[in-house]
Amino acid sequence: MALHLNLLHEEILEQRQRQRDPLKIGIMVLCFLGVLMVFNYMWKGYKTLEIRSRLNQVQADWAKIEPKVTAAQKRSAELNSIISTTKVLDGMIDDRFFWGPFLEKLSRCVALNAQLTSIEGTVLEDNRLSVSIEGLAAGREPRAAAEELRQLLIEQLGQSYNDVKVEFKALEDLDTIVKIGGGNMAMARFSLGVTFNTGVAKPPPVPVRKSKQ
Amino acid sequence: MKQFKLTKDQIQKLGLSAIGFVVLIYVYFTFFLGPLNDSRDTMLATITDVQGKMASSKNEMMKTANLEKQASNATSRFAALKALSQEGAPIAWFPPRMKTFFANQQIDKASARLEGNAAFKEPDLANWMRYNWLIELPQADFSTLGTAVAALENTEPLLSITKITIHALPDDPQFQQISLSASTAILKR
Numbered sequence: 001m002a003l004h005l006n007l008l009h010e011e012i013l014e015q016r017q018r019q020r021d022p023l024k025i026g027i028m029v030l031c032f033l034g035v036l037m038v039f040n041y042m043w044k045g046y047k048t049l050e051i052r053s054r055l056n057q058v059q060a061d062w063a064k065i066e067p068k069v070t071a072a073q074k075r076s077a078e079l080n081s082i083i084s085t086t087k088v089l090d091g092m093i094d095d096r097f098f099w100g101p102f103l104e105k106l107s108r109c110v111a112l113n114a115q116l117t118s119i120e121g122t123v124l125e126d127n128r129l130s131v132s133i134e135g136l137a138a139g140r141e142p143r144a145a146a147e148e149l150r151q152l153l154i155e156q157l158g159q160s161y162n163d164v165k166v167e168f169k170a171l172e173d174l175d176t177i178v179k180i181g182g183g184n185m186a187m188a189r190f191s192l193g194v195t196f197n198t199g200v201a202k203p204p205p206v207p208v209r210k211s212k213q
Numbered sequence: 214m215k216q217f218k219l220t221k222d223q224i225q226k227l228g229l230s231a232i233g234f235v236v237l238i239y240v241y242f243t244f245f246l247g248p249l250n251d252s253r254d255t256m257l258a259t260i261t262d263v264q265g266k267m268a269s270s271k272n273e274m275m276k277t278a279n280l281e282k283q284a285s286n287a288t289s290r291f292a293a294l295k296a297l298s299q300e301g302a303p304i305a306w307f308p309p310r311m312k313t314f315f316a317n318q319q320i321d322k323a324s325a326r327l328e329g330n331a332a333f334k335e336p337d338l339a340n341w342m343r344y345n346w347l348i349e350l351p352q353a354d355f356s357t358l359g360t361a362v363a364a365l366e367n368t369e370p371l372l373s374i375t376k377i378t379i380h381a382l383p384d385d386p387q388f389q390q391i392s393l394s395a396s397t398a399i400l401k402r
Contacts, residue, residue, distance in 0.1 A: 021223075022219075022226040026226065026229070026230020026231075026233060027230070029230070029234070037245075041241075044249050048249055048253045048256070051260070052256060054260060055259055055260050058260050058263045058264060058267075059259075061267065062263045062266065062267055065267060066270075069273055072270075072274045073273060073277075076273070076276065079277075079280050079281065079284045079287075081337070082287055082291045083284050085337045085341075086287045089291075089341075089371065090290070092373070093371065096366070096373045096374075097374070098363070099362050099366065099377055100362050100364075101363070103355070103359040104359055104363075107355060107356065107359065115381075115386065117381045117386075118378075119378070119379040120376075120379075121378075122375065122376045123374075123375045
């Protein structure tokens with residue numbers, strides 16, 4: 001076997017040590033990582049810019065719509081307010097007591113031999129009406145004439161109102177004599193208290209026919 | 214097998230490289246990628262928020278359009294009721310209006326006096342006020358009065374007669390002296 005002498009041994013060792021220098025390798029690795037990070041950052045930045053432009057687009061669209069939406073919301077609130085106010089006002093209008101029909105019915109009940117001198121009517125809070133009627137009745141039986149008026153009031157008012165009560169508060173004969181239709185008639189003074197519910201009278205119940213079995 | 218033996222100098226250099234690596238990673242994530250991600254997340258959240266608002270606004274606008282159609286009756290009725298309240302203080306225009314009304318019904322010398330006013334309890338009527346009036350008719354016959362009262366109730370839907378007093382005139386029993394207590398709902402101007 002031939003003898004082989006490596007005279008460059010030290011130089012080769014030095015060169016190998018230079019190549020395996022950890023600092024140099026570390027710097028190379030860091031540089032490589034740094035380049036990767038720069039590329040990653042640029043990619044992410046590009047994506048972020050894309051999102052920013054999308055955001056700008058969306059915000060521009062919203063800026064166009066927003067005034068319309070605000071106006072629509074305002075109008076909606078206004079309409080709801082109008083609807084509820086109209087509902088309440090309509091309720092008030094419908095719940096009123098109409099005096100015209102009542103006065104008409106009252107005038108129909110007064111016969112020729114009776115005269116009303118005073119009427120005082122008040123709408124009470126619980127949907128009831130209280131009326132005080134004062135007047136004079138004439139006839140051979142003036143008290144009967146006053147009673148006839150009371151009965152007529154019950155009948156007429158009962159057609160339109162609920163829970164009608166007509167009661168005498170006072171009924172007294174007078175000494176005065178009046179001439180009606182050529183005859184002398186006695187007179188009586190009466191005072192009636194009328195109360196009823198202002199609601200519409202319920203129709204009488206329809207009789208139910210029992211089916212033959 | 215060949216063993217790697219690191220010298221002290223090499224270990225120091227390796228340590229330095231590791232520190233450099235850690236610093237690089239920290240700086241990258243803390244000062245570059247972190248803020249970028251935060252900004253991206255904020256923008257995405259804003260986009261989602263605005264898109265949600267846009268979607269709900271479309272519903273809102275559709276609802277308003279439908280409500281507009283449904284409320285056409287209420288709107289016209291409300292306008293008609295509103296038109297019953299004139300501009301200015303009610304005490305300035307209501308008594309003359311009543312006087313003219315009853316004069317048209319053949320009842321002269323009618324007068325209306327304000328007895329008081331109060332706000333409504335209902336929150337929906339916050340813009341309306343209740344005014345109480347005493348309307349006096351010194352002379353009228355019963356049938357004319359009945360017709361006039363019926364006409365008043367029909368032409369003034371917001372007026373409600375709460376009390377009526379009719380007394381026959383002692384000198385002329387054919388005629389009556391009438392006083393009406395009425396309340397009206399009037400829009401605040």
